[in-house]
Amino acid sequence: MSRKNILLVEDNPDDVLLTRRALQKNNILNELVVAEDGVEALDYLFGQGKYAGRDVRIQPQVILLDIKLPRMDGIEVLRRIRANESTRLLPVVMLTSSSEERDRLETYSLGANSYIRKPVDFHQFIDAVRQLGLYWLVLNESPPLPKGG
């Protein structure tokens, strides 16, 4: 059984590179799919637009979702993921710069599984990614696939 992938929704290429590096440093070898904004993330998840024809029965093991994104922000993406029958059970980890109370409140209300603030210190960032990978990719059992479809 092949490893399931990780969907990273992040518009900052530096952050993408650093996240990739942090995953590598922690020997997390799952494929990293990157969506640069909310619209692209939904295209991937629902197999539409740029990703038309993708086999949507294969969904990421975990979605790492930034909040501030061009076109459609992370909160709206989360809302759509939770509203759609085929994606509503996917684990979504908010991975963001801010720890604004209203962001935490809103994302948890919408059913985010976790909220992680990206630390400035890269050592701390690597550690955060390590724990995140360990938990969501190893320890945590994925929800069953939706029946039918």
Place this chain on the structure above:
Amino acid sequence: MPEISSQLKSYIPSRTAIVYALVAGIWIAFSDHLLGLMVDDPGILIRFQTYKGWFFVLVTAILLYFALRRQVLLLEQKSQQLILHERQFRTLVDNASLPIFIQTNGVFAYLNRQALNLYGTVSPESLLGRPVLERVHPQHHQEVLARIRLLNEEKESVPSLEQIHLRLDGLEFFVDVSAAPFQFQGRDGAVVFAQDITEKKKFEMELRELNQQLEQRVRERTARLEEVNQELEAFSYSVSHDLRAPLRGIDGFSQALLEDYHDRLDDQGRDYLQRVRKASQRMGLLIDDLLKLSRVSRAELIVTTVNLSRLAEDVLVGLAESEPERDVEVVVEQGLTVTADSTLIQIVLENLLDNAWKFTRYNFLPRVEFGRRMVNDEQVFFLKDNGAGFDMTYAGKLFTAFQRLHSPERFPGTGIGLATTARIIRRHGGKIWAEAEPDKGATFFFTLPEVLITGDQLV
């Protein structure tokens, strides 16, 4: 005057008649009999009887004279009194400071000086005999007619009513009119009191206008404040999201350089990169603290009873766990409570205790004490340490953001913590100050009023 008239009309005339009838009757009944006993000679008797008749006429004439004279004097006295009374009342009414007039059949029958003045004239002739309605604004004609009917037919007073009346020159003014039924010169009418309330009305209107202006201004200010607040909110939200991302890049790629290109960098190059990392991390802390400061200003106060002693102990336990190698003597007075926002007060205690913990670092026997003093019935909380202290000359800078009194090498920090602390205390309506001496320690004092000022103040 009913007393005088009844006296004159019936009582005195009838009394006079009765007394006369009695005296005359007794005289007639007994005088002949008495004369018969005293005189026997019929010739003399007849003469005496004639004398007696003359005598009777003389006596009754004198009596009548005095009785009538008394009546006339009484009458004259009474009428003098009446005239005097009438003149007094007339003077009173004429000179009353309240405009008073009398109308009979809807026509002016009398006006006092103030009433004439009210309608813009000094001569009564210009109004006497004219219909009252001529001086009333047409919009009130119906109600005035209804009131006149009520006065004439029901003989009832009418309550005061605000009306617009017209001066002789056509100028409109506001009056407060009340009236009572009144008979004047034999005709049904009413005495009317008309108070000029134009000034009062003007004042009311001005007041209303001012109030409206004030409300408008408050609305504008509030809108402006809300706008500024939203801008501030958007700003700090943006800071929170956008400012930290480049820092992560700086720190992350510096670290990547240190790791991946380690062998191609000499010691100096590695030192520079470490300095870049340290600077970016410090900036990260600064941003975090700044956000905390702005959040403290924006947050809504949710006031409950807070146990300061327990809160302080919790914070101190956390500090002890973060630096287990340090041995600090800690004294916390028990049972200290305040009414305050618990989240914000926790930040206050965290900042103050963190400072006390930090600045006693180089002390041989560090000691931190949290307690309370009562000053003029007010709770003054204090946090005393025996750490580095500071020169009181610079105490004014303590609570200003980014002001530090110590080198960041010896005592790290952003210089925002005490500014945040002071802002929280001030938002609660309290005060904060400090006393210190270099190398002898510092004591921070703060108050939190029992009863909070309602209404959230914007700092």
